[in-house]
Amino acid sequence: MPSSATDILSRYWHFNCFRPLQKQIVDSVAAGHDTLGLMPTGGGKSIAFQVPALMLGGLAVVVTPLISLMKDQVDNLRRRGLKAVYFHSAMTSSEIRIAWERLSHDRCNFLYIAPERLRNERFLAELRQLKVSLIVVDEAHCISQWGYDFRPAYLEISRLRRAAPAASVVALTATATPAVVDDICRKLEFRPGFKVIRGSFARDNISYLVRPTSSKDDETIHILTHTQGPAIVYVRSRKRTSEMAAQLEAAGISAAAYHAGLPFEVKQQRQDDWMSGRCRVMVATNAFGMGIDKPDVRVVIHRDIPPSPEEYYQEAGRAGRDGLPSYAVLLRSDSDKGVLRRRVNEAFPPRPYIRHVYELLCVFFNIEIGAGYRLLRQFDSEKFCTTFSLRDKDCAAAMRILSSAGYIDYIEDGESRSRLMITTDREALYSVQTTSEAEKVLTKAMRLYPGLFTDYAYISEAMLARECHLDEQQIYEALLLLARQHIVSYIPRSRTPMVYFPTAREETDCIAIPLAIYEHRKQAISHRAEAMIDYAYGSHRCRVQGLLRYFGEDDAALCGKCDRCRDRRPAPPPPSEDVEAALETLLRKSGQAGTGIEQLQIYFGKYMPAAFATLQQWIAEGMAFRDDRGAYHLNISTSSSEIR
Numbered sequence: 336m337p338s339s340a341t342d343i344l345s346r347y348w349h350f351n352c353f354r355p356l357q358k359q360i361v362d363s364v365a366a367g368h369d370t371l372g373l374m375p376t377g378g379g380k381s382i383a384f385q386v387p388a389l390m391l392g393g394l395a396v397v398v399t400p401l402i403s404l405m406k407d408q409v410d411n412l413r414r415r416g417l418k419a420v421y422f423h424s425a426m427t428s429s430e431i432r433i434a435w436e437r438l439s440h441d442r443c444n445f446l447y448i449a450p451e452r453l454r455n456e457r458f459l460a461e462l463r464q465l466k467v468s469l470i471v472v473d474e475a476h477c478i479s480q481w482g483y484d485f486r487p488a489y490l491e492i493s494r495l496r497r498a499a500p501a502a503s504v505v506a507l508t509a510t511a512t513p514a515v516v517d518d519i520c521r522k523l524e525f526r527p528g529f530k531v532i533r534g535s536f537a538r539d540n541i542s543y544l545v546r547p548t549s550s551k552d553d554e555t556i557h558i559l560t561h562t563q564g565p566a567i568v569y570v571r572s573r574k575r576t577s578e579m580a581a582q583l584e585a586a587g588i589s590a591a592a593y594h595a596g597l598p599f600e601v602k603q604q605r606q607d608d609w610m611s612g613r614c615r616v617m618v619a620t621n622a623f624g625m626g627i628d629k630p631d632v633r634v635v636i637h638r639d640i641p642p643s644p645e646e647y648y649q650e651a652g653r654a655g656r657d658g659l660p661s662y663a664v665l666l667r668s669d670s671d672k673g674v675l676r677r678r679v680n681e682a683f684p685p686r687p688y689i690r691h692v693y694e695l696l697c698v699f700f701n702i703e704i705g706a707g708y709r710l711l712r713q714f715d716s717e718k719f720c721t722t723f724s725l726r727d728k729d730c731a732a733a734m735r736i737l738s739s740a741g742y743i744d745y746i747e748d749g750e751s752r753s754r755l756m757i758t759t760d761r762e763a764l765y766s767v768q769t770t771s772e773a774e775k776v777l778t779k780a781m782r783l784y785p786g787l788f789t790d791y792a793y794i795s796e797a798m799l800a801r802e803c804h805l806d807e808q809q810i811y812e813a814l815l816l817l818a819r820q821h822i823v824s825y826i827p828r829s830r831t832p833m834v835y836f837p838t839a840r841e842e843t844d845c846i847a848i849p850l851a852i853y854e855h856r857k858q859a860i861s862h863r864a865e866a867m868i869d870y871a872y873g874s875h876r877c878r879v880q881g882l883l884r885y886f887g888e889d890d891a892a893l894c895g896k897c898d899r900c901r902d903r904r905p906a907p908p909p910p911s912e913d914v915e916a917a918l919e920t921l922l923r924k925s926g927q928a929g930t931g932i933e934q935l936q937i938y939f940g941k942y943m944p945a946a947f948a949t950l951q952q953w954i955a956e957g958m959a960f961r962d963d964r965g966a967y968h969l970n971i972s973t974s975s976s977e978i979r
Contacts, residue, residue, distance in 0.1 A: 340365065343389050347415045348382060356534045357383045360505070363532060364469065365390045369525040370505045371475065371516060373533035375652070380507045381408060384471045387505070389417075389444060393468030396499070397447045398492055400474050405447040412445055421447035422458075438465060453491050457786070459498045467499035475506035475519050476645060493524045509652065510536070510645045513887045536648065536886050540655045542896040543878040544664045545871055551638050551666045552579065556586045558664060559616060564633030565609070568618045569650055571639040579638065580618040589615045595622035624650055630657035637665045640675055640871055643863035644885045647870070667871045675864045683736070683857045684729050686848055692733040693742060694843045695723045696834065708839040711754065711791055711824065714745075714832040734834075739852045744835035754791040754826040755780060755814070761788065767822055772805070773813040777822070779803050791824070890928045892966065914945045922959070922969045929966025 340361050344350050353361065357379055360372040364387035374380050388395035399405055405421040412419040420434045420443055437443055452458055472478070472492060496504060504523050511519065516531060548554040559566055568583075568590075570576055576592035583590035591605040591614045608614040610629055617623060621641075635654040641647040647665070655661030697703075699719055700712055720727045738745040757777075759767065769777075779802050784792040796810045803810065811827065818825040826833070870881050878897035893900055921938060922930055939946040950967060953959035961967050 338390060340386050340390060343386050354379045356532060359532045361387050363530040364503060364505045367503050369503055369529035371519060371531045372507045373511055375509055375534065375536050375538060383507060384505050388469045391468040393466040394443060395445050395469040395471055396467055396495060397445060397471040397473060398450050399447055400477050409447055418443040419445035422452055423449055450492055453494050459494065462498050467502045470495055470499060470502045470504045472506040472523065475508040476511050476515055478519050478522050490522060493522065496524055510648050512885060535888060536883055537879060537891065538652060540658055540660055542662050544662060544898045546664055546666050548666055548668065552582055554666055555636055555638055558636060559588050562634050565629060565631055566616045566634040567632060567653060568616060568636045568638055570618060570620060573620060576618045576620060583616055590618055593617055593619040593623045621646060624653060627653060633661050635663045640667060640671045640867060642678060644866050644870060644882060647867065648882060665871055672868050672872060675868060679861050679864050681728055682732050682860065683853060684733050689733040689736055689848060690843050690846045692730060693737055693846055697840050702840045704842060705839050707836040710836040711826055712834050713826065714834040716832055736848060736852060740848055744837060746833040753794050753796060753828040755787060755794045756791040756824045757787045758824050759822050769820060773816050775803055776810055776813040777817060892928045892931055893934055895934050914942055915949055918946050918949055922967060929962055929968045931966050
């Protein structure tokens with residue numbers, strides 16, 4: 336295998352050079368430094384860790400949030416002749432066994448996993464036997480954003496570091512504030528000498544626009560009617576995806592709805608239709624986005640205001656990945672400000688209420704004090720809220736906080752696979768009287784799914800049916816019989832939420848909600864909401880400057896494209912001496928950031944030739960200069976009288 340970064344890039348990706356920042360990250364990782372790379376959307380994050388992984392040799396373990404991301408990257412690597420495998424929750428035991436065999440015998444280059452896999456002690460034990468040279472955390476902002484909210488496993492990635500102590504860590508993201516950068520480095524236990532490599536988050540080809548409107552639906556149709564090319568419309572509820580898609584279809588604009596609650600096959604078909612161009616507009620919740628790489632998206636519309644600049648930037652950044660002019664449009668109404676603040680308060684109900692929900696949850700499942708350890712149950716949230724006269728939003732918020740605090744695991748969304756665990760001990764198992772069919776199913780399940788005595792395993796009724804030469808209904812009935820006999824705990828696949836009790840039931844008064852989970856999280860989420868309100872309603876700042884300042888870029892120049900920049904365009908100055916005065920004023924105001932050529936063109940309009948001629952003369956006389964980025968500056972030693 337070639338050893339130099341450029342050789343590897345050329346051999347496997349057929350590129351002759353790296354994009355900006357890629358080479359810096361590659362060199363840092365190859366040198367053994369723990370590295371955090373902050374790259375703009377579409378900046379080529381995958382190559383930034385895949386190339387140094389091949390340089391280091393051994394196995395690179397990649398933690399990534401979505402199954403679709405895993406599959407896409409593994410398929411892409413295999414097409415390039417590289418060895419890669421993945422583990423995810425939808426795999427059968429036999430598929431997992433085959434993957435382990437590949438890892439053990441084929442000297443794989445890459446292993447892709449979800450963070451939840453790191454809770455499996457057996458997995459970590461197996462991993463310790465392999466030569467792990469690099470740990471990769473893709474979409475690393477999820478550590479700070481998701482880890483505290485709805486995927487607590489993201490806070491446990493450091494367990495991987497302890498399982499492979501010799502490996503370096505590289506974390507990559509397109510959105511991170513300075514506080515999130517610090518959080519990532521701390522949670523991943525970066526070693527002394529670590530590197531943070533960042534570039535500007537600016538996307539010069541995207542025009543960021545905020546449109547006040549009293550009718551968001553009509554404005555959405557208006558925008559899409561007067562633009563061309565693929566588009567995404569983001570909304571905040573599942574119901575609204577179908578409503579908005581229907582309105583667009585009625586207006587003659589091909590559209591489809593997308594949200595997490597749709598069956599997998601439906602989501603896949605709609606995504607394929609949109610990717611191939613058979614459907615122009617995807618109306619979606621935030622479930623649609625991460626891992627979506629369609630270069631020619633021309634318009635991203637946010638019909639509803641997102642909860643944070645991070646989410647907005649990620650979603651808006653799906654426009655224009657081909658580098659061509661594109662638009663990110665946020666629609667706002669007079670009520671949005673209050674709605675956003677109300678969401679923050681709704682996400683953090685009072686502590687006594689949270690404890691009350693825990694108590695009612697235990698009553699709902701008939702769990703006594705000290706009981707319920709490792710209990711897994713389907714959770715009918717509608718029935719629960721109706722039974723105890725609870726508001727569904729308040730209840731869901733309390734459940735999430737209880738989950739973050741470790742009292743339950745609340746699995747809200749998605750299609751859950753069937754789970755099975757043997758609840759009797761091995762000795763008692765042999766004395767149990769059941770039907771021959773049920774016995775056959777149980778025996779085969781124990782062979783296919785090791786570890787059933789200690790924990791739940793995902794199972795496939797279809798596979799059991801094939802192995803037992805029965806149909807799926809017979810498998811289902813046999814497992815139900817075993818469950819009624821208290822031999823197994825069987826959770827059939829469903830689309831309902833699940834609740835898992837990792838600990839026995841506590842006394843209600845003993846339920847402790849730590850500051851880090853309640854007050855600190857509320858403060859952080861409130862800060863993000865206020866920053867989003869400032870972006871949408873603030874009248875004093877270029878939209879891009881506001882976004883970039885939030886991400887720690889204090890010296891960003893005016894974009895010249897957003898609605899604020901367009902509104903502030905002054906009347907062009909008259910020619911001659913007034914051009915010189917206006918040019919001096921503009922350059923002095925820009926300070927260290929300098930003034931770009933596009934900004935000059937916007938400012939001077941038809942008087943640009945006179946301004947440019949003046950600027951060239953000043954440069955020739957040493958009164959001005961142009962930096963490496965192409966921005967123009969006054970020479971700080973030059974006085975106004977010298978210029979005049």
